[in-house]
Amino acid sequence: MLKIEHVTKVFFPGTINEKVALEDINLTVNEGDVVCVIGSNGSGKSTLFNMIAGTFPVTSGTIKLKDRDITHQSEHKRAFEIGRIFQDPTKGTSANMSIQDNLILASKKGMRGLKFSLNSEKKEYFKELLEPIHLENRLEDNVGLLSGGQRQALTLLMATLSHPSLMLLDEHTAALDPVNAATVMDLTKHYIEKDKLTAMMVTHNMQFAIDYGNRLIMMDEGHIIFDIKGEDKKKLTVQTLVEMFRDIRKKEFASDETLLTDD
């Protein structure tokens, strides 16, 4: 469904700060795949997501979504098919608007007209939607009053509301405390299963990446160094992952964060 071919991204080309963030990346994500993406800081995970979502243009290569070439499509056009959640909980919602206005905003993709979409029928529907995240009685409250966990849960709900073909979850629980992170992760699983979403998820938690999803990708210095699927993935342990990394890259996997997080 998502087909990335020979994608390279160079930042600040021709200057002293030139940095090759992605080098000749090839990746095909099939419908229904849930792909966990791991790698140390600066390995290119976020750049890969930015390329898929269209935040920055690629230096070379093509990206296809549902057999359509989206390489040169702008970010807001791609947003019709791609839902994205950021690490920063404030990015996905509008703080100075009420929860119901945020949901109205998320009910549709594309340019708006002069219609009043908020009515009592919609409100009832929103209340139902908000029940799993326990915000059903706070429709009129400003989103700015919510905690980071609540905001991220709401962002998740808003992103799934339009049934995107592909969900990009960019360390979306990393800025939350452990309890909220667990709640939001449970909700993520709930929505992915309920709507049978295709998703890519960057995570710092190796154990989680091993346990969840049907595919695991590890990135290092702008390359996908391995891509493990199906049965092979089920046999993985953190130990074997670290050893595989050492064998392939001829260096130690240096990310305490990734190794130390276990819950």
Add this chain to the structure above:
Amino acid sequence: MIEGIFVEGLIFSLMVLGILISYRILDLADLTCDGSYATGAAVATMCIVNGLGITVGLVLAFLVGILCGMVTSMIHTKLKIPGLLASILTMTMLYSINLRILGNRANVPIQRTVTTLYRIFPNAFPFLSTAFASLLGTLIIVLAVKVVMDLFFRTDLGLAIGALGGNEQVVISQGMNPSSLKLIGLGLSNGLIALSGGMLAQYQGFADANLGQGMVVQGLAAIMLGEFLFSSNRISLITLRAIFGAIIYKALMFFGRRYGYLIGITPNDFKLLTGILVIISLAIAKTRSAASDAGAKKKAILRTQQKGEENA
């Protein structure tokens, strides 16, 4: 005399509503206003003086204002330069254009024999004195604009423009082009500003190429004065307090002009004082928002605790 303050304040409030859209709703410091205000006055005056009528004059002023805002927005989004610089460019260019519209004169008077809004109002409300008739007429126009604006920001499009100011990413994620929304927002903002200029020209009986000088700061001062009155996130109350702020600002200026000499203040000092007023308002708003954040946090914790007890 007191009616005069209200009429001036109400006309001024249309401009403040325009600045409210750019500064508060879009979160963009737009100086186009300093030019588009005089553009509105010039367009309306020339239409009226040349016999095209008041309605045509005001509608055209509004449309030309929209165009001014769109120019700023295009420079800002297409060339990717900061909105502030884009608006300074438009404002500067507008000065020459305004002189052109006025027929290469800096000042065009409206003769007493020509029909303007403020000569119609006394006839429309014969049961009132001239001053009160002007007040009532202006009030009706301002309230009509306010209601339409409130309704607009409740529509899907209005909500999207509202979301843009707080968080551009949200708008992009919903598949909308932020540049188009800025185009609409800045257009409407400057349309209102030009409309206000067109009304003022009729009230004071002339259009002047320098009319807009320092208008942004005055508008900001009015918005901030209004925000001291009450806090709200409802658009109808936000526009209402902006209108109140505009009237209060004009009243302050009136009393400054009348009694300022007692403490040695002349109208020459008003720009300085207005600037200081804005700075003080910003400083107070900073401390206030810190305090209300703390308050909101307390409330949220309390609510969660209550919920916890209910569940237990």
